[in-house]
């Protein structure tokens with residue numbers, strides 16, 4: 001039950017699962033069953049509203065028969081009163097039914113949304129890594145929006161219309177089965193009209209969504225980059241681009257309007273076919289004395305009553321189908337199992353504060369069905385040892401760091417902490433014991449204190465301040481207007497990349513993991529910021545078994561051991577001094593990084609200066625600013 005998506009390079013990636021129609025229905029039924037009173041109330045009101053709508057045509061038929069039989073004015077007025085009463089009742093029941101159904105739908109959707117979010121946040125890291133966050137964000141955002149839209153706008157009316165059609169068709173057959181069959185003559189015409197419409201509407205809507213998305217993107221681009229737009233005087237070009245995208249979106253909207261009109265004509269044609277068939281059948285049946293004129297009148301009115309609900313069902317069919325598809329994607333995530341817990345984790349103690357050995361053996365690792373990116377890697381980090389990973393961009397450093405952190409599972413191989421495979425520790429314990437600081441640090445919207453307490457909810461304000469001080473954040477954090485209560489992240493104070501990195505290191509201190517994996521590449525090598533961050537990282541990882549992806553070689557020079565990676569393998573390893581003395585890859589990397597002033601780290605002779613090395617086949621690792 002997984003679906004695939006074709007990436008730009010033509011490769012098919014396994015995304016998150018999508019539920020089958022049967023599973024989707026089962027999940028919906030289970031949700032409705034959890035709200036028995038609301039479900040029963042919505043069902044009863046909607047059925048009663050549809051049934052009340054049948055009263056007027058039926059009474060009109062009786063009226064016709066009574067008039068033919070020479071009825072009194074009082075009787076006719078009595079029937080008129082019944083019609084008025086039934087219409088009022090139908091209106092009230094419809095309004096109440098729609099309100100209760102919308103409430104039911106909203107409640108079910110809210111529960112589903114919560115479960116999707118819960119499952120998404122508890123997904124095993126490997127699944128999340130494989131699926132990518134884009135798919136999850138699309139499901140939690142776009143899919144929820146599509147379903148919400150249908151549930152709050154057309155959903156109750158759609159269900160009401162469906163019930164009306166079923167009850168009216170039953171009423172038609174109850175009058176006389178031949179009248180019922182005559183009404184069914186319209187069905188093929190309706191089916192053809194619907195097929196015609198769906199074949200065209202879905203591609204149109206897809207194109208419209210793309211076009212409106214591009215228009216929004218063009219506007220957002222221009223507004224976000226307003227200073228640059230002005231600096232280069234490209235206002236006209238941007239306005240022209242937005243106008244171009246708007247024109248495309250407008251043309252598509254007009255075409256969709258046109259499509260609806262043409263669909264409406266086809267629906268009218270089907271209505272004509274059905275009504276003509278019912279009238280003809282009624283005429284023949286009355287002529288042969290098989291039904292009364294009143295019954296034939298009721299049949300024609302019943303069929304006429306179908307126009308609106310059938311039209312609504314057909315017109316809304318595409319959005320309901322789309323909502324069904326979105327619902328299946330939501331149910332797919334909500335039905336995912338949570339992260340596997342320890343198999344025999346209880347026998348493993350979490351020795352917080354106690355350095356532990358970590359061993360990784362990767363015979364082979366590849367992403368999905370891609371090429372091998374790691375091969376024959378065997379690495380043991382001794383308790384408390386600080387190991388730096390060095391190598392050219394694409395050598396496999398981040399992949400190995402992800403495997404060590406338990407975010408990625410090696411295709412063939414294993415990772416164990418204190419001799420216990422990570423798989424046996426369980427996701428939750430792995431996360432408590434091994435912390436990863438990746439290249440993209442996320443600052444959550446909220447107060448600085450909340451952001452830090454993600455790592456340790458029980459930390460006091462003094463603990464938080466101490467952690468920030470230890471990673472060298474004192475200078476900026478002490479000047480914040482509201483101190484730890486200052487809002488940061490989206491909508492709050494924006495932190496620089498280096499400050500966000502310090503925040504991540506402070507979180508690491510508070511989380512107090514046994515093993516720290518650092519894959520940060522924030523500051524430009526040689527800058528004062530880089531030295532501050534190196535010091536902060538050293539403080540945060542002191543006493544922990546640490547693997548650090550050394551985007552700046554100053555990080556490697558202070559490590560206990562340096563491991564040089566090349567094309568997915570370990571090319572050489574040793575201490576900084578040993579590797580320099582060996583004169584291999586590391587020493588060439590180091591020389592090219594330090595040239596023209598190869599001063600050893602720690603010496604107060606100025607910051608190391610990175611320098612491109614023409615002719616050298618060892619590229620410096622990429623630095624993300």
Ligand SMILES: Nc1ncnc2c1ncn2[C@@H]1O[C@H](COP(=O)(O)OP(=O)(O)OP(=O)(O)O)[C@@H](O)[C@H]1O
Nearest residue numbers: 367370373392393394395396397398399400621622
């Ligand atoms: N999520 C992914 N899906 C597919 N291939 C990937 C993925 N992440 C990395 N790779 C590939 O794996 C190989 C190793 O990449 P990795 O990021 O581990 O190298 P790196 O040494 O950390 O490079 P950098 O210093 O640029 O971050 C590269 O060929 C890369 O294209």
